[in-house]
Amino acid sequence: MLTSTKSLITYDKKNLDDKTLLSLYKNMLKPRMIEEKMLILLRQGKISKWFSGIGQEAISVGVTMAMQKDEYILPMHRNLGVFTTREIPLYRLFSQWQGKANGFTKGRDRSFHFGTQEFNLVGMISHLGPQLGVADGIALASLLKNKKTVTAVFTGEGGTSEGDFHEALNVASVWQLPVLFCIENNGYGLSTPTSEQYNCKDLADRGKGYGIESFILDGNNILEVYATIKKLAESIRKHPRPILIEFKTFRMRGHEEASGTKYVPEKLMKEWSKKDPVDNFRAYLMENSLLNEKEDQGFREVILDEINEHLQLAYDEDDIIADVATELNDLYKPFQYTESTPSTKTKELRLIDAISQGLKQSMEKHNDLVIMGQDVAEYGGVFKITEGFVEAFGKERVRNTPICESAIVEAAMGLSIAGIKSIVEMQFADFVTSGFNPVVNYLAKSHYRWGQEADVVIRMPCGGGVAAGPFHSQTNEAWFTKTPGLKVLYPAFPYDAKGLLATAIEDPNPVLFFEHKALYRRIRQQVPINYFTIPLGKAALLKEGNDVTIITYGAGVHWALETLDNNPDISADLIDLRSLQPLDKDAIFESVKKTSRAIILQEDSLFGGIASDISSLIMEHCFEQLDAPVKRVASMETPIPFIEQLEEQYMAKGRFEEALKQLLAY
Template identity: 75%
Template structure:
């Protein structure tokens, strides 16, 4: 019907009066909470607020259309998602005050949190990765055949990010059951939509992705709920992504401190009369479904409930912690069961050991999914996954578009939804285009809201093969700097297999570096069956008394070659894991020899050798007979020409530096 008392066209269709009233109550509660929060903000009792006033119909309508076991990924202004999922209000209030009854132990604010209990995955400030996470969650749903959909929110501003394109493209190619919900509210902070995109409707972008799309009046709760219910039911039966643009408006600032002075008054006036709550209330009254007195009763009931829960939150003590507790929560605790190797071995290359370990891990655990460019029929550019499609099928061995960021985020989404992901970066250099979700999503996940990121990113790396500046980096220091990541870097086939299987078993995100020059040049007797090695344990390859040599990756072999040609009694340590770092083995050796040289392939400044040197100086200074020596590549990008690359690498310089240290 077209009701003359409202500025919004409502059609209740076959919805029951109970449903109609419940939708109103679900919008009323977040509105009243927001009004209370604005008061508390002015009183200085909360620090920040992102208002969704005027947009309640979208959050409530979408959430009401989904079942409680279907994931929703909301944004700053989606309070209605949390309240419609019936999260106790005192827990929300505690979260916003940084208290223990919240969801992040005071480590993150406002809506930057998730909760498995309520199947909500909160956003990070970088916005874009949220969409890729939804892809991963939906992929797990599809692989298990559980007929669940996943809904993810973004704003009009967020659609300008590359992650938006990547996530929609992946979802379309893989037919993932995702509802991509764009709240087109007119502004990205202060930038109007006219300066963000040049198409008439954001929904038009669906054409480019081969994706079904819809435009919905985001202020019309019945249109939102009815259409989303239809779409959700359809997508459950016929998995596919759907792009939905909700036309609405942000009636308050990006956050309250921003204000709205940049918005023309006539635009504010136009949307003010389209308020989703007051219009819907008028409609229900005109239909004799609700009365003004009943609305007043609901309002009073909710206000009392809000105050009651605020009192609980305000009475809660400020959160406290210890350095030990904070450090312990960076990683998910894991007590691995180390599986010992069998006695039968075969002499294989490092690349074969990695392939064998990966294959045996997949045979043992059917929740593992491999993703990466060209990893399926082609077997990856290094052929590590050759034959895997025949063994495990294309559902578990998935070619991806060139979109590192979305695939890292999707890997995280698989973990959120109870699966494991092994992603292959075609070359470690390309990780820069997936850097954001690794360091801001995977690394911080467990610390922020106790959610493990069960992801391994394989990183073919290293020089010595004439591949030039974009295919030769050893960029491990980018990640050893980031709390929450583990970094593994084997130098031998035996270690590579056992450490890879252990990395896959570890519930934390692992960057697994594989040196390309070692792939086919290094052979070793490797146990034929599945086994694991402990992460964070260095290997002592040689023992001596004159000097401690610390190395990893290809530099281990440079050190071995050098020791064949000099008369030096050395402890040679292969770190194997850079994070966690086996400082006990390092310190014990240094205290024995009194001299230390660290050799690495990466350039020197800001590298892992710098940190190891500092640790030794701080913890073993009184045992040293000479300054700690570091040997590394020169401070340039990696050149292509063979003679230039040889000059770049420290292999030849290491012998000279070692002998100088011995003579000190």
């Protein structure tokens, strides 16, 4: 704390009026006083955890006051001043921290892990990096809508070591996105000092490598922060581009309160305590007769009364009552399926053509729909599915991306937050591993956490049979059917691919759309030429019989059809699932109860695949009707190999016929 009555920080008020100066002070004082109250409540066990931003208020307040209220800010957990300066009612923040319904996450997440469209704020997730790419997407939407707005996003010095940081900066630079990247360099990532976090003098220097302007600011000097950010934001609105800001500051308390600060040298703590942004600015205002003790005490009393009043509102609020239906209903944004009827006029299309035609018709129907991916523009994608799209829709909507799957998935999330649908093409489904975190932790969980839909379709060219080896031939749908909040589609025919893709794009929830590469040019079918939809979660009964139920999807459908063609004496129901999440359980149960035998065929390796769950469901719901154990057939428990003879041995196709006959003979 500042012991002198004289400010130890040098301030330059420039042309700022007295009202603005006092507003800056009051906006810093408010989060400081809230924090002091929260630390008391933490010790009393009335809140569960606290991440303190004491000593960093000038950054949050200065940036927020420099922004327009309709501009998005993506803060971290030490940016309480962002939320209070945006004038969120305090009882809602208190309810959030106490897990009450008037918070923003219905007790499902804590701290600042939430967003609110009402106040144009998008909170962090614990993985730190993804919000940077999300900011790119929001800024891209600003460009596409010609809104001339700025997006500000925060990270700490520790977060700059994550790949998301570098990907987001690169994308923002290449696309010249109006983003303010704000690094709060506060000395420590939990207990790890900056000397062990990075090996450069200033993090701002990283901007140079990406062709981005960068600045270093005293993060404890509220006037420097406010005046500089205000000037830069005005410049970005006129000339859109990213700018990187490094705020030099210090974390005066532990990473969170349980961590303590024993690892911080006492001398360093004393030095920074003298630079307290609130105390120093208060001293400056008093030195210049802009504030006196009585006025300051009046400000504090008003804030304290507000804190106590709103705390009582939160205390008086009923606790959340756990309700299964509520939890399940909030997993996805409600989607009212509307049927678009297929025309009687058809054309024979390959699977690849049907997907391309479906994409094009969706781009025509949704006039702001954006496609993003590696080589999807002039080149038309590695499979030529988007060939000609640039000429039809322009480069603004058909966007080549750098090789950075994580940042592009995050940008798609940002577009959704800003109200724009998008499609991300993974060049190969295998490459989704480089964007796995935002898929399963951001897209999948956002609606459940704070009611924000992730209106994103991720196209996943997948599967073997093309001699492409372990990194281009995986069929990895089980990674995502395991993740609540995602929808997973896997069509086997051109007709289904086109209709399901249209529905996936209409659906405001995140959808992974698997496309089997070996079927792209091999499977043909008469497909309606118009735009049409197929409901999600409805399986197709391709053949009817009485002896056995065959359940499969993707390439497995064609393996099963070939087997049945070669064995006309086998009477089978053949179910093409088409949709893996949601799953048509009723179709499965109805068929199995009729035939009393079930075999599930998947291209994925056996253990942990979706066949295991379907088998369990059948055992739980149809056990009394079964005349034989449920049979699963899958590929080998190895990565998929390259050379033809090894790939053929790996595939489930070669084992299916024998397994089917064994089941029938049981």
